[in-house]
Amino acid sequence: MSEHPIATGARFVGKRIQRKEDRRLLTGRGTYIDDVxxxxxxxxxxxxxxxxxxxxxxxxxxxxxxxxxxxxxxxxxxxxxxxxxxxxxxxxxxxxxxxxxxxxxxxxxxxxxxxxxxxxxxxxxxxxxxxxxxxxxxxxxAPVIGIAAAQTMPPVHPHLPDNLVNAMDSGRDDEIDAIFASAAHVVEDTIRNCRQAHMPxxxxxxxxxxxxxxxxxxxxxxxxxxxxxxxxxxxxxxxxxxxxxxxxxxxxGFGLxxxxxxxxxxxxxxxxxxxxxxxxxxxxxxxxxxGGQSREDQMSVRLAFDADHRLLAADVEYDCDFGAYPYATQSSASLVTPMFPGPYRLPRYRWKAKGWYTNTSGLVPYRGPWMLEMFAREAMFDVAAREMGADSIELRRKNIIGKPDQPFQTAAGFVLADISPRETMELAVSAIDVPAFRRDQAHAREQGRYLGLGLANGIEPTTVSFGYFASDMAHVRIEANGRVTAMTTTFSQGHGTVTSLAQVIAERLGVPFEDVTVVEGDSSQIGFGSGAGGSRQAVAGGGAAIKASDLLREKIQRIAAHAYNASPEAVRIENGVITIEGAPEVRSSVAEIAQIAYVAPDRLPHDMEMGLESQYRYRPPPMVLANATHACICEVDVETGKVSILRWVAGSDCGELINPAIVEGQIAGGVVQGIGGVLFEHLRYDEDGQPLAVTLKDYLLPTGLDVPRIEYQHMCTPSSTPGGFKGVGEGGAMISPPTLVNAIADALAPFGKRWLNMPLSPDRIVCALEQ
Amino acid sequence: MSLHFVEFELNGCQIDGMVEARRTLLDFLRCDVGCTGPHAGCEHGVCGACTVLVEGQAVRSCLMLAVQANGKTVETVEGLSGGPKELHPIQQLFREEFALQCGFCTPGFLMTLVALDRSEPRPNAAEMREALSGHLCRCTGYQGVLRVIDRLTEDRK
Structure with a gap:
């Protein structure tokens, strides 16, 4: 990946390097806010x-x-x-x-x-x-509780005309009605998510x-x-x-x-x-x-297919409960409707989206705030497949795009590039071994056990670069002793950014990983940047770190070239040691070059600024796309409603991985939050507006007993950014709910019901089966 | 509110203080002694982030009063090793298996695991998994912790 192969020494990018922050956190020496x-x-x-x-x-x-x-x-x-x-x-x-x-x-x-x-x-x-x-x-x-009440009751905020926070739509489209009228198959339903909390x-x-x-x-x-x-x-x-x-x-943090x-x-x-x-x-x-809530939203979906199960059109209406005091009058939920086409050929698309004030805790974006696009689409694909008598994987195969189809413009106007939806789907499908599962499933049903397979595809828009999110910054300096200090506008709430960025910087500079210290977390140091949010730190922080490091490496090369009468291109920096191609007798170090830069100006090239530091404000592309296919196998106990997850395959294309262990940690954390959202987590209110989940005994999080061992499958289609990185922070949380819901629906297919109202907690599954 | 004298052994050192009867062991450790390794995640005994060892038993320090620790032996995450440069074998496993992200819940997991690992007979993987279901982590999806349990119990399958 390096644009400067001659200067690059050991590879740190792509390695499962242990985290720099762990020693203090493991020994109780962290400084969390209550420790201040x-x-x-x-x-x-x-x-x-x-x-x-x-x-x-x-x-x-x-x-x-x-x-x-x-x-x-x-x-x-x-x-x-x-x-x-x-x-x-x-x-x-x-x-x-x-x-x-x-x-x-x-x-x-x-x-x-x-x-x-x-x-x-x-x-x-x-x-x-x-x-x-x-x-x-x-x-x-009388309080306004729920989206339906918000549409008719007096305004939550008396100075506003009604409870509408905002409303958007794709405009009038009469032709789409004709498509639905003549389509061979039309499938429609409403999927209702349930209010959840970030719960750091x-x-x-x-x-x-x-x-x-x-x-x-x-x-x-x-x-x-x-x-x-x-x-x-x-x-x-x-x-x-x-x-x-x-x-x-x-x-x-997770958005909170x-x-x-x-x-x-x-x-x-x-x-x-x-x-x-x-x-x-x-x-x-x-x-x-x-503290804030999220996921109290719903989407009504209508899908039209031709006789050959090719998607013809989609018509969706999205509504979101913003609570009384949302974090802003706009939500990244505004990505819900534009992202709905996902990785599929969808010729015609119409949408409406509305946000509503209610007398409840305010909306704060939670990891993958627009996840209902993926959830609703993938769940409705399975509903459609069952309705049409099609295999749900075959239905996706007929409509999904792959690498040869790109660039591809979606029905909502996004251009898809550098992603591999068809390819991750085939990866996950082959890892699961579908024919073997179907035999197991049939055998289990004979014994009165209900196994199900669920799969979902999704595109994760990462590093959305608008407004104050348009750039991030890195300041890298080599101290007079040769050690490297980098200050960045990234910020970790567990992301391990000081490790990942040290890997990037050490590799680009050609110095030992141990010699690089990344400092973040102080607004008074270096200029503005937007930190964690929107799965941006690998791309935006990584890009800034690469650019700043490359500038610095060029300066080292120029100083070394001047000192040893060589051309800058011949200067090699590896593991902090400097050698000159064609001059084997020369052996210098980054520390020696730093000494020249700080204390021996006479040895610098004419007119070169003293010191060894650089900074770069990096502007990522408007959006960097990652994609994934997850598949899981679960068993539903129809007596108790308990869902046991037996396997989970996460097929991802996050581009070049800086630290695969950290990437997998992001995927796993998101997946398990999504599992919690489907099976347990529900911030309920009663009709008087009283919250019913007021302790962690009412608001249930997944525990170590509830989670599958995740089987990771990585593909790599590099993004067009320096380093080829993509974001990965939110995809797991968005894709795991449809994956699990589809598996539950597959398990319970003999009962002929739809499973579109969250959560699918044991009591609600049992009640639905008894109806 | 009247004050009570409390003294106990904390990580091998004798400490004492005057506390209100209502002072939790967690607040006493964090606010009065400056021992900030145990964390307040829920303060109602569910999340496990405040877990410390009292007489070798893992307890929720948010549910125990400081006066109840009088005369006892208390261990916190700070006492597991000599400091950040030296890790207890279980801390080392956590690092190798990327079993933590933000690290807020980690001291609780560590203390329960240490107590389990010291107990006789030593529990098997299923028992450890069961015991750790009393600890909540929101970052990792428990994947690394499960690998730590695998490695701790490799000889006990």
């Missing part, structure tokens, strides 16, 4: 609404304020003095009215968990004691520390210190240099920590008002009721 202690720090706790919708009749903070150890109790009017505008500068849709109700509820509350007051005290325990002393009376009103094991949290000079340091459990700093500075109308966001170890939310901003405002550092660590109850 700042002198003079106060602790915050929120008073939150216990009604879903209602007027605040009385709010009495006197007793709480009087409790020893309480420093302040702030209500909306206090924080409003700061004029914070918590809108999302990154993701708000231009022209779309904001649901702004201040950082704390002013006159009315709009979901259970809506913050009403914030207490600052010397300890968290005292802050919580004080919360219990705040008296609030509400006049409860570390909840949200921050320490906001204002100082006397008007500057603000925020230690944050975030996904991008740079993006958070931009957001905070914009919200509080501060200059960028006044806000410094520092992130150390973060206990998982991409943007500071309303309660994060309330903590910052409280710290500024108090003039004291304030720590807020969200507890798990708050996380479940107010």
């Amino acid at each position: 202690v700042v002198a003079g720090m106060l602790h915050a706790a929120f008073v939150r609404s216990n009604v879903a919708r209602g007027q605040i009749l009385r709010l009495d903070i006197a007793q709480a304020r009087a409790l020893p150890g309480v420093f302040a109790v702030y209500i909306a009017a206090d924080l409003d003095q700061l004029g914070c505008q918590p809108g999302n500068p990154v993701f708000d849709m231009p022209g779309c009215p904001s649901p702004d109700n201040g950082l704390l509820a002013r006159t009315d509350v709009r979901f259970v968990g809506d913050p009403v007051a914030i207490v600052l005290a010397t300890t968290r325990a005292i802050a919580e004691d004080a919360v219990a002393l705040v008296e609030v009376d509400y006049r409860a009103e 094991m570390e909840t949200r949290g921050l320490v906001a520390a204002p100082d006397g000079t008007g500057e603000l340091t925020v230690h944050a459990a975030c996904q991008s210190p740079h993006l958070s700093a931009l957001h905070i500075a914009t919200a509080f109308n501060m200059n960028q240099h006044q806000v410094r966001v520092i992130g150390k170890d973060v206990g998982g 920590k991409m943007s500071p939310q309303r309660d994060d901003m309330a903590v910052i405002a409280a710290a500024i008002l108090a003039g004291r550092p304030v720590k807020w660590i969200e507890d798990r109850l708050e996380n479940l009721i107010a």
